[in-house]
Amino acid sequence: MNTLAKVVRVGIADMNVVSTPNTIRTSGLGSCVGVVLYDEIKKIAGLLHIMLPDSSLGKSDRINVAKFADTGIYALMELLKAEGVRPMSLKAKIAGGSQMFQFGSNDTIRIGPRNVEAVKKELKRLSIPLIAEDTGGSSGRTIEFDPATSVLHIRTVNKGTTGI
Amino acid sequence: MNSDNHPITDMHLDVLKEIGNIGAAHAATSMSQLLGRKIDMYVPKVELVSFDDMFELAGGSEKIVAGIFLRIEGDLSGSMFFVLPLDSANHFIQRLTGDGSFDFNSPTLPEMGVSAMQEVGNILSGSYLSALSDFTGLKIYPTVPSLSVDMVGAIVSFGLIEISHYSDEVIVIDTQIREEGEEGISNVDGHFFLLPDPPSYLTIFRSLGVL
Numbered sequence: 001m002n003t004l005a006k007v008v009r010v011g012i013a014d015m016n017v018v019s020t021p022n023t024i025r026t027s028g029l030g031s032c033v034g035v036v037l038y039d040e041i042k043k044i045a046g047l048l049h050i051m052l053p054d055s056s057l058g059k060s061d062r063i064n065v066a067k068f069a070d071t072g073i074y075a076l077m078e079l080l081k082a083e084g085v086r087p088m089s090l091k092a093k094i095a096g097g098s099q100m101f102q103f104g105s106n107d108t109i110r111i112g113p114r115n116v117e118a119v120k121k122e123l124k125r126l127s128i129p130l131i132a133e134d135t136g137g138s139s140g141r142t143i144e145f146d147p148a149t150s151v152l153h154i155r156t157v158n159k160g161t162t163g164i
Numbered sequence: 165m166n167s168d169n170h171p172i173t174d175m176h177l178d179v180l181k182e183i184g185n186i187g188a189a190h191a192a193t194s195m196s197q198l199l200g201r202k203i204d205m206y207v208p209k210v211e212l213v214s215f216d217d218m219f220e221l222a223g224g225s226e227k228i229v230a231g232i233f234l235r236i237e238g239d240l241s242g243s244m245f246f247v248l249p250l251d252s253a254n255h256f257i258q259r260l261t262g263d264g265s266f267d268f269n270s271p272t273l274p275e276m277g278v279s280a281m282q283e284v285g286n287i288l289s290g291s292y293l294s295a296l297s298d299f300t301g302l303k304i305y306p307t308v309p310s311l312s313v314d315m316v317g318a319i320v321s322f323g324l325i326e327i328s329h330y331s332d333e334v335i336v337i338d339t340q341i342r343e344e345g346e347e348g349i350s351n352v353d354g355h356f357f358l359l360p361d362p363p364s365y366l367t368i369f370r371s372l373g374v375l
Contacts, residue, residue: 140314
């Protein structure tokens, strides 16, 4: 079959799943964290773009599970299960959680590091090993994951593109 | 969207647009004086948009910009952004400082340009917000502006954190900036965004008697 590989885009507070030869991408991560869950053997991956650490911070009736670390990672795992992936074979790579500005309320400044902590806590709870991360600092990141190679490509304004 | 069970109607958006126009007129005057040429600012429309659409308004989440961010506090709370593509930002700062070699693309940002840019942010937001304060009778205090040269998505998402506690959408009061030069009107493609925190909508409408 001759199909062209496409790049699946994930917006802010959103998630999606992709399988090889396609790749999955989210752009302009600041304090937000991009979480990739992948199965190396089946070459299927999911990407989640979270904004906030904890769904208890939500002040509206409807909650968008993909916005929060505690609800989003679980929901992404469920999406992958529906694609036939066994949770035990999942691994994770993460990027983002920077501090774009040095002021705001204390809670707002610390939101990047808090997002990273919350993601790690949730991965631990779900027994998903964290293989690599590029987090913190003060730069924005655009990330793209290729399930064929399990490499997470990260682009920043000053450092160009690297792979983890 | 509801703010404390009061639906936001087209009439409310029109009121916010009027507020934006008054603020923009004042900011344009300040900026014209600052740069010694005619600067035009106008509010194309006021909309309720998704976070992703908000990044599109600012040029697309990966576009590299000079972004000034500040919070507003007092009777109202919200975020304010002044977002310029790098060539426009360079042009403004070169004009303002008389240093024709100034470039935001350089790996280390020259201190002079950074503080000039922050000062532009200060003057613009100050004149915009004081017009808003006069019009509504509300007390509004801007924080000191902070500058970041990076991707729009990374910069603007920081100002959406507070709003994201309440909603997946944001009311954007978008002010476009145009410069009138010797070559005629050139679109600078700069934006000035006012993003009130959802609890503040009610405060604004109440102050104007349009609840």
